[in-house]
Amino acid sequence: MTNQTLQQYGTLSVGDELPELRQRVDQNMxxxxxxxxxxxxxxxxxxxxxxxxxxxxxxxxxxLTLAFVSRVxxxxxxxxxxxxxxxxxxxxxxxxxxxxxxxxxxxxxxxxRDNDIYARCQLICHCxxxxxxxxxxxxxxxxxxxxxx
Amino acid sequence: MNDYVAYKSLVEGDEFLDLPPVxxxxxxxxxxxxxxxxxxxxxxMEQDEAGRQLAPPMLAAVYVIEALRxxxxxxxxxxxxxxxxFYRPAIVGETLYTTAKILRLYIKRERPYVEMLTETKNQAGxxxxxxxxxxxxxxxx
Numbered sequence: 001m002t003n004q005t006l007q008q009y010g011t012l013s014v015g016d017e018l019p020e021l022r023q024r025v026d027q028n029m030x031x032x033x034x035x036x037x038x039x040x041x042x043x044x045x046x047x048x049x050x051x052x053x054x055x056x057x058x059x060x061x062x063x064l065t066l067a068f069v070s071r072v073x074x075x076x077x078x079x080x081x082x083x084x085x086x087x088x089x090x091x092x093x094x095x096x097x098x099x100x101x102x103x104x105x106x107x108x109x110x111x112x113r114d115n116d117i118y119a120r121c122q123l124i125c126h127c128x129x130x131x132x133x134x135x136x137x138x139x140x141x142x143x144x145x146x147x148x149x
Numbered sequence: 150m151n152d153y154v155a156y157k158s159l160v161e162g163d164e165f166l167d168l169p170p171v172x173x174x175x176x177x178x179x180x181x182x183x184x185x186x187x188x189x190x191x192x193x194m195e196q197d198e199a200g201r202q203l204a205p206p207m208l209a210a211v212y213v214i215e216a217l218r219x220x221x222x223x224x225x226x227x228x229x230x231x232x233x234x235f236y237r238p239a240i241v242g243e244t245l246y247t248t249a250k251i252l253r254l255y256i257k258r259e260r261p262y263v264e265m266l267t268e269t270k271n272q273a274g275x276x277x278x279x280x281x282x283x284x285x286x287x288x289x290x
Contacts, residue, residue, distance in 0.1 A: 029185065029187075032181075032184065033185040033186065035185070036182045036184070036185040036211065037182070037185075037214060037215075038211065038214070038215055039214055041224055041226070043227070049224065053225050061228075062228035062231070063214065063228065063231070064185075064186065066210060067186035067205070067207045068186070068187075069207075070188075070205060070206055070207035071186070071187070071188050071190065074190040074192070074206070075190060078190065078191075078192050081206060081235070082192070082206045082237065082238045083235070083236070083237050083238075084234075084235065084236065085234070085235045086233065086234040086235070087231070087233045087234075088230075089230065089231055089232075090230050091228055091229055091231075
């Protein structure tokens with residue numbers, strides 16, 4: 001079975017940007033995520049313990065940052081993301097209380113395979129100039145349900 | 150609770166089947182997660198066409214991490230990489246079972262890394278999510 005790459009499919013083109021998200025993270029949000037997720041690693045919620053680590057202060061759960069990435073993909077392409085979406089990311093640096101996380105991304109590949117169209121998106125999360133998360137997501141494209149930026 | 154697992158006791162190929170962790174997808178858990186993550190996705194605010202209340206795909210982060218709690222490392226460990234494949238969103242009212250397996254153990258820049266594969270199905274055996282998590286293990290015995 002062969003895969004065919006496309007530069008464009010319907011109104012979607014390689015290079016299209018995903019809707020950007022900016023989210024301020026504070027200790028209250030980190031605590032709420034710890035409560036919701038049950039991940040009470042003291043690195044996230046105990047400032048005294050966190051001082052003894054290489055970070056010197058509490059940091060947000062990496063998976064909280066991924067929740068922001070998922071919000072972007074859900075807004076852009078809920079159907080394709082929630083039903084068959086795949087995410088591969090690397091955590092590059094910590095998110096500290098007070099940071100604003102900026103999630104951005106763009107379509108870098110459109111591919112036809114198995115009679116379906118898939119888009120691969122390059123994603124990056126910044127806190128100021130720092131890259132904190134980087135990776136890619138692939139999801140099926142249902143062109144009529146896309147929210148173009 | 151201090152029953153952390155030391156890195157040296159981990160074994161490649163080890164499957165966490167001793168006590169398959171159960172995760173009940175309740176409205177309360179979903180609401181808490183949505184609130185904590187600021188998720189305002191329209192499809193999560195109302196029932197779908199089949200009258201079901203869906204959870205955010207990334208709720209996987211909660212039920213998978215909970216499943217891995219039986220193999221938690223000492224405090225200070227951090228998340229290095231994550232892969233998720235979402236077959237469908239979790240649905241309020243269903244019960245999820247996550248199995249996991251240690252795929253690879255390795256040292257990089259003097260830090261101990263653990264790669265684990267996870268698979269989550271519901272009570273009917275329907276596949277919901279698969280994933281691979283890479284953690285830098287916390288220090289300590």
